[in-house]
Amino acid sequence: MLAPLPAEERALLKPHLEHVDLPRGFVFIEAGQVIEHVYFPDQGLASVIAVSPGGRKAEAGMIGREGFTPVAPLAGAQVSLHRVIAQIAGHGWRLPIDVFREVLPSCPQLTARLMRAAHHLAMQVSFTALANASAPVEERLARWLLMCHDRLEGEAMHLTHDFIALMLAVRRPSVTTALHILEGRGWIRAERGVILMRDRAALETFAGDIYGQAEAEYRRLLGAF
Template structure:
């Protein structure tokens, strides 16, 4: 249902706008269903729309010139994408696609840039999210360099869990291997480690979080700081 009442808005950024600014951009928001694998923008492609998710998870993927891919970060109802639009960009360096199906709202790039120029709180809120997303990307780099695949997977599952309702996450081993930039057998082995600790249950196309606190302890310093940054700059995740 289209959220003409701001109190029913699921996207955390749009819900935090002053009501006057929310009402001003309301006519520019188009509700859209987003299936898994839906491409929001191609790497090095023009930005046509800016997406504000209300459910589901989007992956921001770095793609090399020879076609190698790895996830740089993820976003859900706490943010928006492509983030370069928030600073006036018209081309996305990254590919952005739906990792978990959901729905949300989108605005044309022109409407977004006009809103940034016209509504200071909207512009500031997008800028604050860009900062939190940059910190998430920096911790992705740190994790990839310093941690084994099972710890990296624990972090990634915690981040996914933050962005869904309930404890079930619809993900395949193939998709996880693409997002983490590792071979599928490595994902299978890491999932077995986490299952052995009773942190999760892994079934075909579905992962269930069983022990969130244990998973956080296992992930250690790889998880938590970007989430703290979000709460400090924006509010509840």
């Protein structure tokens, strides 16, 4: 998000940006928490999780090097309604929220990029809702793995069955069965805590029309992931 900015905008941000490690399980923000920082990941993967007052949880979206989190301050909100947690370790940058609000009026390119990224996240969330309502678990898993792969380097994705089950809002045995289906067709290889992408093109075909439109919109607005 930050690398393509013009030099004058990077100069405004640089004194205030803090480089941070984002280990697996790192909590960017809790649901209901006042927002203190905005994060710009360079590597890794974060899940945006909807949390009900009763404690039910489901992933609403994911953010990697293509985005920022939380997005709520862009609309002037002070409190996050989502929990955001690192599901794959990485690193990135964070900006204090008061600085974020102060510099936006002087950074039109940054503001434009953030608004486009927020639009893409909304598109992603809408297709997650569509997938959850209309697609079987194995197709939803195929879409989710493709989305992870978009945001990571290499073919290995360090993911556990339990975490995937939480993200897809299904029981762990359903994830195990779906992984066996995808692996049996030769599209992925599932090892302990790691999933390897073997045939991305076939996985895209299998995911069908629940994958691709939000990703195409990102490329149209911001370029490659």
